[in-house]
Amino acid sequence: MADTGPQQPPPSGRIVIEKCAIATVDAEDSEYASGHLVVNGNRIESVGPGDAPEGLADVTRRVDGTGHLLTPGLINTHHHFYQWLTRGLAQDCNLFDWLVTLYPVWARIDEEMVHAAARGSLGMMARGGVTTAMDHHYVFPRGAGDLLGAEIRAAGELGVRFTAARGSMDRGESDGGLPPDFAVESLEGALAETEKAVDAHHDASFGSMRHVAVAPCSPFSVSTELMRQGAELARRKGVRLHTHGSETAEEEAFCRELFGVGPTDYFESVGWLGEDVWMAHCVHMTDADIAAFARTGTGAAHCPSSNARLGAGIARVPDMLDAGVPVGLGVDGTASNESGELHTELRNALLINRLGPRGQDALTVRAALRLGTHGGAQVLGRAQETGSLEAGKLADLVLWKLDGIGHSSIADPVAALVLGAAAPVTLSLVNGRPVVEDGHLVRADEEEIAGTARDEARRLARIAADAG
Secondary structure, eight states: OOOOOOOOOOOOSEEEEEEEEEEOOOTTOOEEEEEEEEEETTEEEEEEESSOOTTOSSEEEEEEOTTEEEEEOEEBOOOOGGGGGGTTOSTTOOHHHHHHHHHHHHTTOOHHHHHHHHHHHHHHHHHTTEEEEEEEEOOOOTTOOOHHHHHHHHHHHHTOEEEEEEEEOOOOGGGTOSSOGGGSOOHHHHHHHHHHHHHHHOOOSTTOSEEEEEEEOOTTTSOHHHHHHHHHHHHHHTOOEEEEESOOHHHHHHHHHHHSSOHHHHHHHTTOOSTTEEEEEOOSOOHHHHHHHHHHTOEEEEOHHHHHHTTOOOOOHHHHHHHTOOEEEOOOOTTSOTTOOSHHHHHHHHHHHHTSTTGGGSOOHHHHHHIIIIIHHHHTTOTTTSSSOOTTSBOOEEEEEOSSTTTTTOSSHHHHHHHSSOOOEEEEEETTEEEEETTEESSSOHHHHHHHHHHHHHHHHHHHHHHO
């Protein structure tokens, strides 16, 4: 592995959190009405009912969790950070019209813009309980600077665990694609830059703060060779693969017209099904598609708010879960989910899936919490490290305040978190270190992030207008 930049050593001492409700999201869904958790360094040392054991040495902090729920940190499995600068546009479009409207703007991004957008995206998610984030960045205009590096730098500044999915597109307008030609790469260039990103930034060690995945954008924006060779590259390097799949009915028709098969069969033909693969959206899935995902261990990133915003449809999440498909939650880009928060996706996943054929039996509140925690860890290949509160796992956890006006009359704390208003975060730890305290970022100035993002959004709008 090449140099990935400075990594902080694990914190020293113990943090004790007690007198709170705890939802561990372990294999048995163990819960405690009043329990404790002990962090030692960057690992969970113990979790259980009642107060923490007496006589613990080297306790640097004790947290009284009365009125709170402790859960694993939320894990985001699909996003496009750069879209933080184009929120609120193309408000009434389906996916293809939305892309046609916004690609000419996105094609003008540069490194400063992406850094500002990443800080806004990560900051908003972290304030809402996300401890592991991922981003699928696939727009690389020529001469724009180190865009992936800008995101990685932002994640390091905020202290969030991060998977950088190095995307790519090699099908521009002249080849029948949607993005302008100057915003796509050649086949050879995309593969070379992706391999360079893996070599420079991927850290496969236990507890790593940084993973890289290989992530061509979608079947309609990349060539078959980029899909096939991208899969070969990822497996040669031992990293995961990510792309968009079965998002819209139009994509289904496109694949059948161009390749003679539906998206899932196409993905399988180019080596894109397997335990090291996860797809974003997976809305238009047949029984055979779901069976293929289950047979191969391919995962899905469910993005309920974005799917609703673009009118894409309702993913068959209950059927996927019943079949054994790993499913996590995704914010998706904030040009199609302007809130930019994952904890609201817990609620929306439950509500939107209950509009489907299974009605009120589609998902429970605990199933929704599992999607946002353990399910996300499965999808990102990190279930041995995070996604549940268990001894030996990484100290990525969130303490939610549930005794305020928005939640105090809901007796079931998991129901309060999932069905109630967005709960305030009293404390969020990543790798044993605080990233949020009392609802605010610990390591960054929120007003500065907001102001810089506003300025960069206006600069992008001006540049795009002048170019238009």
